[in-house]
Amino acid sequence: MTIQEFRTTASDLPDAVVNGRLFINGVWREASDGGTTAIINPATGEVAATVAASTTSDADAAVAAAKAAFEDGRWSGLSGRERSRILNKAAQLIRERAEELALTESTDVGKPITFARAVDVATAADQYEYVAALAQQLDGSVRETPLHAHAFTRREPLGVVVAITPFNFPLILSSTKIAAALAAGNSVVHKPAGDTPLSALLMAGILADAGVPAGVFNVVTGSGGTLGDHLVAHPDVSKVAFTGSTDVGRKVAALAGQNLRPVTAELGGNAANILFADADLDKAIGTVIGAFVFNSGQFCMGGPRLLVERPVYETVLGILKDAVAGVPVGDPTNPGTVVGPMASRKQLDKVSSYVEAAKAAGGEIIVGGGPLDLDGGFYYQPTVIAGLGNDAAAVQEEIFGPVLTVQPFDTEEEAIALANSTEYGLASGVQTSNISRAHRVSSKLDAGIVWVNSWALLDPAVPFGGVKNSGWGREYGPEALESYTRTKSVIIATD
Missing domain, CATH: 3.40.309.10 (Aldehyde Dehydrogenase; Chain A, domain 2)
Incomplete structure (x- = not known):
């Protein structure tokens, strides 16, 4: 069997990724300056798709949409059970569109389609199902104290989460962050790797079809550098979830630290x-x-x-x-x-x-x-x-x-x-x-x-993450979901 008998062309891919646009506030749109980036199929060296190249003003629009959606409660105000139903629907749609997602991931990254189907797509669906169950269990607890008061804790979402993901596992590594952040009630701005953004665009449509409200999930495509730095340092961002190299991770942590924002960082490895x-x-x-x-x-x-x-x-x-x-x-x-x-x-x-x-x-x-x-x-x-x-x-x-x-x-x-x-x-x-x-x-x-x-x-039930220069924080498990919440204590005097 020759290579040419299997070769994928741009015509085999969904239109949403061949002519990729930004997804901001529930609307597909071009970059503010009309800029685009060619996405190369690494198996052929040929152009597979063209996507919008976001500007910092596009990033601002995405953050503003996410903040507005968080503050008016269209997602953060839902019960965990209501969010769970929608996330389970997303998992169902991922499985229904498995071939489309696998072909997109294979063309974008160059990974064997057999693995893309059996590993990447299946894992993404499992991730959404797992956190959908956890979304119904974000309970606080009553604390016994000698105070003349009723004391208890609440687990609350953080706000706007920026998820920045690398080129090697676009679908899996975005889902680890996005699914957990959404399950906890946050809004999300996702910036996928500049070279491999195509599955992120498909997922924007899938999440919208599942019932995630406009503005709750936004995608801005483009190279890292200025765009990523702008998002990480944005004052309206409440948390940054990053996977990438150790050198870039240090920069992300420093920029987020200027606003005292928490960062989950899964960085380099050499096991x-x-x-x-x-x-x-x-x-x-x-x-x-x-x-x-x-x-x-x-x-x-x-x-x-x-x-x-x-x-x-x-x-x-x-x-x-x-x-x-x-x-x-x-x-x-x-x-x-x-x-x-x-x-x-x-x-x-x-x-x-x-x-x-x-x-x-x-x-x-x-x-x-x-x-x-x-x-x-x-x-x-x-x-x-x-x-x-x-x-x-x-x-x-x-x-x-x-x-x-x-x-x-x-x-x-x-x-x-x-x-x-x-x-x-x-x-x-x-x-x-x-x-x-x-x-x-x-x-x-x-x-x-x-x-x-x-x-x-x-x-998805077992956490992973780094020590030393491989980062901090954990993906997967209840530990990941907890990192997308904050604890609030409430003390009500009883006399």
Whole structure:
């Protein structure tokens, strides 16, 4: 089957994304200055859509609409049960429009459509269903005190939430923020990544169709920089929810801090996957490969660092050499594809530069090691590198591509030290058949989530987030919903 037999064209996409406009106060509109941005299909290098390029005045209009909607209570004033019904309807519509969403996500990001359908779309629907249930449970509590008073607490929405999301998982990472913020009663202004805004436009229509009132959810498209900074520093914004790089996260936190606004920040990651000699190697190697090639390695909770206990180190390298060479790479609309293109030329060049630097630093390319020339797309071979020191850039920094570095270790203590040796702390993994070791090691890893004998098992009920320079705050679970509320205490004198 050739690439051309599967190739998606702009005519296959919904009109709402091919000619994308801003969604402000329930109305589709052009940018205030008429500016537009071309969105590139990374599998072909061709233009897939054209979207409006927002100005700061467009951002102001979106915030004003969200603030007005919050203050008049058209959403914040609804009961949790009423909001729950609407969010459940949104989940239903996501499932009904699954093919449309999967095709849009695949074309926009370059991810295999099989994964977009089974992971991205399904996860987004699950997220809305989960928070819909929690929306009915945002209760305060009565506090017993020696005061001659009746004391109780209330959980109340914050106001206008700005959700800023990255290019790699547009649908999932926007839903983690938007669904929770809406469930708590907030209004939202969403600024998706400039390169991958298309599913955000589809979701604006879906939420409106589900019954979310005008002004409660708004989408402004365009590059980060000035637009993102303007939204984060806006005085009428009550909270910023951000996923992106650590460097940009620092800037977001500083700008929001000028107005003393809370920030949830899920930032960079560079997770270590520790493989002990007692692990089931067949299962462990499958887990290792999935952890570093999933979404073409553009996964902040991926596993780009493999630490292998020395007795099985050479064996593992040999298995990886053969297995990784057989991973299907190609057109993301081909159902058999496992690894699609990088999301942009810029990302492809970044990955290439890291691998070339690793070669110069003495790294041994076990498999892969360069770009692939496939129909004009931004493809990179799944790559395994051995022989690097722990201070090498490819080991210490976030490559964000299908690249795996492999290092040996001799003791459990050494493995833990190596795993914790970077500035990041978003995720980690342990592959072992020893349950005592699993508990012992996972308790010592500096990470917000640890997977044992698995990778990337995620569910809306289980929180995740970073420590160290991987950020703070949690997505998913009741912990996420609580972060979109504030606690108010009420004390009523009884005499």
